[in-house]
Amino acid sequence: MSDNSTMWIWLHRLASPPGFYRFAQALAPWLYGVAVPLLAVGAYGGLFVAPPDYQQGDAFRIIYVHVPAAALSLGIYTLMAAAGAIALIWRLKLAECAVVAAAPLGASFTALALATGMLWGKPTWGAYWVWDARLTSELVLLFLYLGVIGLNQAYAEARAGARACSWLALVGVVNVPIVHYSVVWWNSLHQGSTILSLDALRHPHISSDMLWPLLLTLSGFFLFFAAVWLRRVQNELLAREGNARWVTKLHERSAGTH
Amino acid sequence: MHALLGPAWALFRRELLLAARRPAEWAQPLVFYGIVALLFPLGIEAQNPALKVFAPAIVWVGALLAALLAVERMFRGDLEDGTLEQLLLAQAPAPLLVAAKFGAHWLLTALPLVLAAPLLGLMLGLDPLPVRVLTLGLLLGTPTLMFTGGFAAALTVGAQRAGILLPILVLPLMTPAVIFGGGAVHAASSGLPYAAPLYFLAALLALALTGLPLAAAGALRNAVE
Numbered sequence: 001m002s003d004n005s006t007m008w009i010w011l012h013r014l015a016s017p018p019g020f021y022r023f024a025q026a027l028a029p030w031l032y033g034v035a036v037p038l039l040a041v042g043a044y045g046g047l048f049v050a051p052p053d054y055q056q057g058d059a060f061r062i063i064y065v066h067v068p069a070a071a072l073s074l075g076i077y078t079l080m081a082a083a084g085a086i087a088l089i090w091r092l093k094l095a096e097c098a099v100v101a102a103a104p105l106g107a108s109f110t111a112l113a114l115a116t117g118m119l120w121g122k123p124t125w126g127a128y129w130v131w132d133a134r135l136t137s138e139l140v141l142l143f144l145y146l147g148v149i150g151l152n153q154a155y156a157e158a159r160a161g162a163r164a165c166s167w168l169a170l171v172g173v174v175n176v177p178i179v180h181y182s183v184v185w186w187n188s189l190h191q192g193s194t195i196l197s198l199d200a201l202r203h204p205h206i207s208s209d210m211l212w213p214l215l216l217t218l219s220g221f222f223l224f225f226a227a228v229w230l231r232r233v234q235n236e237l238l239a240r241e242g243n244a245r246w247v248t249k250l251h252e253r254s255a256g257t258h
Numbered sequence: 259m260h261a262l263l264g265p266a267w268a269l270f271r272r273e274l275l276l277a278a279r280r281p282a283e284w285a286q287p288l289v290f291y292g293i294v295a296l297l298f299p300l301g302i303e304a305q306n307p308a309l310k311v312f313a314p315a316i317v318w319v320g321a322l323l324a325a326l327l328a329v330e331r332m333f334r335g336d337l338e339d340g341t342l343e344q345l346l347l348a349q350a351p352a353p354l355l356v357a358a359k360f361g362a363h364w365l366l367t368a369l370p371l372v373l374a375a376p377l378l379g380l381m382l383g384l385d386p387l388p389v390r391v392l393t394l395g396l397l398l399g400t401p402t403l404m405f406t407g408g409f410a411a412a413l414t415v416g417a418q419r420a421g422i423l424l425p426i427l428v429l430p431l432m433t434p435a436v437i438f439g440g441g442a443v444h445a446a447s448s449g450l451p452y453a454a455p456l457y458f459l460a461a462l463l464a465l466a467l468t469g470l471p472l473a474a475a476g477a478l479r480n481a482v483e
Contacts, residue, residue, distance in 0.1 A: 172430075
């Protein structure tokens with residue numbers, strides 16, 4: 001019983017704005033510190049060490065940016081929807097900030113995935129864009145993100161706006177499995193799952209000397225996203241809680257040291 | 259059971275009565291629909307076979323835009339005169355009342371569009387079978403549209419600076435319906451089986467009818483509190 005209550009106390013502290021701010025302040029530099037080397041080694045491996053593809057030559061190397069960006073575009077939406085559900089059920093300020101902070105990040109990664117996909121498509125498929133299931137549903141995902149961003153800015157009151165965004169995120173999460181399974185359910189020009197499916201995890205559709213830089217950039221991008229998300233949530237908390245005592249104390253402390 | 263249906267029916271009836279007092283307002287989407295759909299043949303030469311290929315897209319997008327015009331008004335009047343709060347305070351579950359409101363608006367706004375669709379389809383050069391498939395597709399797709407539009411209206415009614423946000427929220431959510439609706443008509447035009455896209459439209463409708471009233475009621479509660 002006492003173990004249970006210490007865990008709850010810790011969780012309550014973490015979910016409070018000043019508690020989370022301290023947690024993020026401590027964690028974010030470490031996440032950046034691991035992400036940047038992962039990305040650097042992965043980029044070097046992907047550009048120089050991995051052998052050229054027998055069909056695509058060097059054009060395939062954009063996979064080391066495209067696949068992490070696409071995986072993140074879906075992952076961030078799922079996290080945003082989960083944070084939205086938490087915000088609506090438990091009315092946590094922190095969860096509301098998490099939803100609002102995640103939307104521009106998700107939109108950026110979706111746009112990056114679409115742009116790198118278009119650049120990859122031109123030499124390999126002969127077209128920048130085709131209206132197949134995967135590309136169309138990913139474009140819809142971008143519009144859903146932009147809708148969340150726009151909806152938040154349309155509200156004058158921050159908490160109500162964040163809750164409205166949570167509802168929108170929950171309804172739109174239907175699109176995430178559609179994007180992921182679009183290559184399975186429909187005849188798509190876009191290739192099937194290379195690593196991110198149950199079958200592919202056991203028998204990857206990519207040779208291991210091309211796979212290891214991909215795993216490095218994938219984890220590097222995820223950790224980078226986590227670090228940026230923590231910072232954005234901190235900013236959001238400061239913006240909303242600006243008049244609270246813990247913020248003024250923080251400001252005094254940092255002003256005092258300079 | 260009567261405790262649930264009574265308030266829902268009362269709300270449904272209220273929407274129809276309010277519309278009956280201002281009939282011109284409710285004819286506007288239909289007129290807009292007709293004008294938009296008939297502008298397209300003027301842009302291409304009327305005998306061009308390309309018109310037949312674009313016809314399902316023109317009819318569907320025209321219906322989407324026409325319905326969006328009306329959806330904007332769905333909750334604004336109620337928020338201003340306090341009816342929305344009464345709706346949320348009622349003993350009957352809010353999602354049921356919201357669904358009744360969406361249903362009434364479908365009857366007023368979207369059903370005329372569905373009934374006008376065969377005429378527009380024929381005028382845009384479609385053959386009789388594709389026209390039937392088009393109408394059936396719209397019959398299945400327009401309730402999804404009204405429920406999605408209503409959900410977006412519930413989201414934006416609490417927003418002070420919504421602008422053109424409502425269509426931006428609705429249209430991405432409606433892309434599957436447009437894809438399946440158009441796909442069904444194209445299949446019918448080519449003599450291929452057209453049942454599968456229609457079943458998908460029905461599945462989207464089932465999802466919309468059950469899930470969206472809950473989300474819309476939540477969004478309305480957020481707007482009022």
